[in-house]
Amino acid sequence: MGDNEDGPALTERVELHGCSCKVGQGELDDILTDAGLVADQPELLFGVGEDAAARQLRDDLALVQTVDFFTPIVDDPYDFGRVAACNAASDAFASGAVDDVSCLVVMALPRDLTDVAVDVLAGIVDALETMDGAVAGGHTTLNPWPIAGGAVTATAHPDDLLTTRAAAPGDRLYLTKPLGTQPAMGALRVKDGEFAATVRETAPRPVEAIAEDALAWMTTPNRTAAVAAREYASAATDVTGFGLAGQSSVLAENAGVGVALTHLPVIDGTPALSSLFGYGLASGESAETSGGLLLSVPSDHETDLQNALADAGVFHRNVGRVTDGTGVTLDDPTREEIRR
Structure with a gap:
């Protein structure tokens, strides 16, 4: 892990850490149901209820989109960025989309921690490079809890896409x-x-x-x-x-x-x-x-x-x-x- 002995302890600035900060499964299901987001959308190959959304652009090309961000699970800002990038891109990969990976960074920091933004972003950039991906931009705000992640896009042939729907007994x-x-x-x-x-x-x-x-x-x-x-x-x-x-x-x-x-x-x-x-x-x-x-x-x-x-x-x-x-x-x- 990175050396953060002289830096702020990011995990001490939040009550929930990493993916444990997310809304619970049952509560999320209720939110989607109450919002009417329970049916398939004809414009998409798949969307709500899956790890990512996919839209067919051509017979041989589909665009996959997802967004994911969370609070620090490590204190080191650079490592926080690396973990956040890997986690955000994972939903696209789980959907079978591995090409043309790009990320719009989502980052928010308390006012007194804005100096760690460079290191968090450096971690995200370096992680994306290991995935043959690139940071295409993003948005940064002030927030009581630090968060990092991004909106990730990737492409695939429609035949290469995966969802959770096709699992069958015996698999x-x-x-x-x-x-x-x-x-x-x-x-x-x-x-x-x-x-x-x-x-x-x-x-x-x-x-x-x-x-x-x-x-x-x-x-x-x-x-x-x-x-x-x-x-x-x-x-x-x-x-x-x-x-x-x-x-x-x-x-x-x-x-x-x-x-x-x-x-x-x-x-x-x-x-x-x-x-x-x-x-x-x-x-x-x-x-x-x-x-x-x-x-x-x-x-x-x-x-x-x-x-x-x-x-x-x-x-x-x-x-x-x-x-x-x-x-x-x-x-x-x-x-x-x-x-x-």
Whole structure:
């Protein structure tokens, strides 16, 4: 993580951190219903209810748009920008759009923190460059809580697009990053007092090492995973504020299927911390920030997907399957602790 010893502690300026600052899944559903945004829109290939919106421009070209921003999950402004950029672009990648990536930056800062804007923006720019993307402009305002992210556009052939709707019973589910960013970074924020000692005694390895692993995953773009997977996946989403169980629930509802989660890959050391904080990692409910892609793949393409992800150097684990029925089940899943 970046050196921020002399800079402001960004996470101390907010009450909720990273994707945990977002409106809850149930409340969001109510808002969309009350606003009348529940039906398909004829102008779009897909939109509300998916990770991004897609509009067909030509027979061979679709434009994908999304917007995402959040509060700091790390203190270092440069790292905050990198995480924010990776998280914002992830929704486009989850939709299968990986080309012509551009971002209109959304940034807001308290008046006394405007001097960190350069570092936050530098992090966003550098992260976009690793995705063959570019910052195309943006908007910056004053705000009591610092936030960063952006409106991302990308293109794809319409046949390459993915939604959550086409998952079918018998599909296997793969995740491309381990879980546990919320407890990893939550532990790092506890620096002083008796509870800090409790956190460090609870962690099975140094809190700083756990957080370093989490940051490395959060700043890994999902573009490579999307390129490798989109030929074989039937459906996809990315795992962020709703957690694995929540995003699986979205996929299950949109596709009219059930989801059985059977395996939880987690960042080494985060289960004990999650239990201490009550974040719900063991049940897949812990909020993730800039998490991996959740990919649904027909069983006859499972080996193809595994090989494509492995050849691209992308972490991946089978975390469950799509079933007949409805909803999400987690029946004593196996747990695997991952070190970066």
